[in-house]
Amino acid sequence: MRISELETPALIIDLDIMERNLRRVADYAHSHDLRLRPHTKTHKIPALARKQMDLGAAGVTVAKVSEAEVMLEAAPADLLIAYPIIGRRKLERLVEVAHKTRLTVGLDSGFAARQLSDAAREGQVEISVLAEADVGLGRVGVSPGEELIALGRHIARLPWLRLEGIMFYPGHIRSAEEEEEKIEELSALVQQMTADWKRAGLPLNIVSGGSTPLLFHSHRVAGLTEIRPGTYIFNDKNTWFGGGCSLEDCAAFLLTTVVSTSRPKQMIIDGGSKTFSSDRLVGSSEVSFGYVVDAPDAVFSKMNEEHGYIDLRNVREEFSVGGRVRIIPNHICVAMNLHEQVYGIRGEEVIETWRVAGRGKLQ
Numbered sequence: 001m002r003i004s005e006l007e008t009p010a011l012i013i014d015l016d017i018m019e020r021n022l023r024r025v026a027d028y029a030h031s032h033d034l035r036l037r038p039h040t041k042t043h044k045i046p047a048l049a050r051k052q053m054d055l056g057a058a059g060v061t062v063a064k065v066s067e068a069e070v071m072l073e074a075a076p077a078d079l080l081i082a083y084p085i086i087g088r089r090k091l092e093r094l095v096e097v098a099h100k101t102r103l104t105v106g107l108d109s110g111f112a113a114r115q116l117s118d119a120a121r122e123g124q125v126e127i128s129v130l131a132e133a134d135v136g137l138g139r140v141g142v143s144p145g146e147e148l149i150a151l152g153r154h155i156a157r158l159p160w161l162r163l164e165g166i167m168f169y170p171g172h173i174r175s176a177e178e179e180e181e182k183i184e185e186l187s188a189l190v191q192q193m194t195a196d197w198k199r200a201g202l203p204l205n206i207v208s209g210g211s212t213p214l215l216f217h218s219h220r221v222a223g224l225t226e227i228r229p230g231t232y233i234f235n236d237k238n239t240w241f242g243g244g245c246s247l248e249d250c251a252a253f254l255l256t257t258v259v260s261t262s263r264p265k266q267m268i269i270d271g272g273s274k275t276f277s278s279d280r281l282v283g284s285s286e287v288s289f290g291y292v293v294d295a296p297d298a299v300f301s302k303m304n305e306e307h308g309y310i311d312l313r314n315v316r317e318e319f320s321v322g323g324r325v326r327i328i329p330n331h332i333c334v335a336m337n338l339h340e341q342v343y344g345i346r347g348e349e350v351i352e353t354w355r356v357a358g359r360g361k362l363q
């Protein structure tokens, strides 16, 4: 099938670009002796998780138990749930996953650790744990220092849990280029955390961090052993504008159709917040919802659920009803979660149709 035969709106992945992104990061991780455990919340497709592992990833990361259940289809040798899992029913399902593959869970409270230990005992399966530290985002994770050591000691005492080390998510650094100082602060903080941890006699097989904006600077974070980037497989306008990639590295776009040009200097496309998500550009006052590949000076200025408003005031290109427009979304991970299936292309040919098996898997 050719791209022109696809119904719109359609989420399309340029396979050549995606494969180049995957290879570049696999090579980077390998050359710096960093374990790569990519976060699959970006693509939510087991076949792509398999591709990541075939290229050298040691395993995969997920946020939810239901995503872990979906990713079992990719037969990961090693699965990390980088999210505190709370609640009996969820933990029963988590234990089922632990019977099928080597499972690690990141958590930040004695409560979560005790519940996990109880569930692991009931299921008679040992589960690995990473103690999560907050290195600046202010989301989950205990403070580095005494709190982190206390959490580590607590986990180490609990039966059926195997403490493997520390994890953190440096989501407060959105642009490595503009935030040089923050990378140095992060490195010093991680160095301090790991020194304290070792001094306390706690096991340290894994120090897990990493994000897409910081990706190619990961080797500068002292003591880091593992990275968990997610967005890098496709990249998006946020990654590009933050300096984490170039436009040529953006592998995913939305193919849309112009459905109306009734107002001068404006066109309406057949996708809005239910196609793109409402995510704004991070760290910018600009109100726009994606990059219009076919008219770089156009502004994707407004959305309703099924309508996208494209401001054409500064645009020379002409558009008419029925024309097709490609748009790179601001945030690909949430856009992906909105689509039942996505298409992989090479040139003008549609080569793959993947069901987004992990879409809507929130529990």
Ligand SMILES: Cc1ncc(COP(=O)(O)O)c(C=O)c1O
Residues within 6 Å of the ligand: 039, 082, 169, 210, 211, 212, 213, 228, 229, 230, 231, 232
């Ligand atoms: C805990 C955790 N690890 C890794 C990632 C991947 O980061 P990125 O999307 O920047 O690749 C995320 C993203 O939200 C995350 O929350």
